[in-house]
Amino acid sequence: MQEYFTTGELSELFHINVQTLHYYDSIGLLTPTIRDSHIGKRLYSFEQVYKFTTIRYQQKLGKSLKQIADYMGSTDMTDVLNDLKQQLDIVHRKMDELRVVGQTIEEKVSFIEQKFEEMNSVDVDSIKYETFPERPYFAAEGDEFQFGNDFFYVYPTVVFHEHGNKSFGVFVPDDFYEKHPLSQLTCISAGTYICGYHLGTYETIFDSIDRLRNLALQKGQKVSDRTVCFNIIDQFVEPDSTKYLTQLQIQIL
Structure with missing residues (x-):
């Protein structure tokens, strides 16, 4: 059995660099048993x-060196x-x-895959009419929410244009409220x-919004x-950004 290990041997054993061991020595976390100043070992x-x-x-376990000491x-x-x-407890949290992150990413992947299927079967330049039930979304109030809330990154974003104003929301699945009962949802x-x-x-x-709106007006639709x-x-x-794809929807009154 080997009785002593040099800094190099210990670094190879644990696959770390020598500087890490030197640092641990300097802060007293792991001090060598023998230090030979003459040969620097x-x-x-x-x-x-x-x-x-x-x-x-x-x-x-995620501890700092101070906590470890x-x-x-x-x-x-x-x-x-x-x-x-x-x-x-920390690990469980x-x-x-x-x-939760995994579930929300799966939902976004499912949403994108569904839209990819639409892309493969429908001409991007085509126009169609669809009837929808009420659809829940999480209103994003201001840039602070929009870029600081995790929902913005994992759920599809919905943007509303009206009278020159723009507002944002996060389109959420039907069971979202069950998972987040304190959330205040709005419906499309x-x-x-x-x-x-x-x-x-x-x-x-x-340009695309005007084209869609003008087509409906030409048909006498409000x-x-x-x-x-x-x-x-x-x-x-x-x-x-030239490959961004956005679906546009304008309600017939």
Whole structure:
């Protein structure tokens, strides 16, 4: 059994760089058993291998080096047990958060796949009429909500254009309220809509909106002043803004 390890040997054993061990030495977290200043060698005892294993384990639990030092300095088993329980609670919370993120990403993927199927079967330049029930969405009030709320990134974005004003929302699934009972949802009105697509940047979307609106007016149909725009292919899935795909819907009154 090897009694001592050099810094290089210990770094190879745990696949870390030598500078990390030097830093641990400088802060007193893992100090070599033997230090030979004449030849510049630091030697770690076999027992310190177990100590370093504990450091790596605590890091995997998400602890800071200060927290690890406090943990390793404790000799009270009750403190150690309580610490592990706290870490377990943190892990469970993170697992719950990741589970929710996974579910919402699956919902966005499902939404995009559904729209991809539409793209493959429908001409992007085509116009059609569709009847919808009330559809829930989460109103995004201001840029602070829009860019600071996780819902904005995982659910499809809906944009409303009316009288030169623009507002945002997050289109959510029907069971959203069951998962988030404290949420205040708004609904897109039920009814028949004239629907089309806009392919390209958001700066040119009003050309497509005007085309859709004028077509309805030419048929003698009275339409809402509000245009509902669903971002199907956006900046989250396509870096080229000329390939953004937006579905446009205007309600027939």
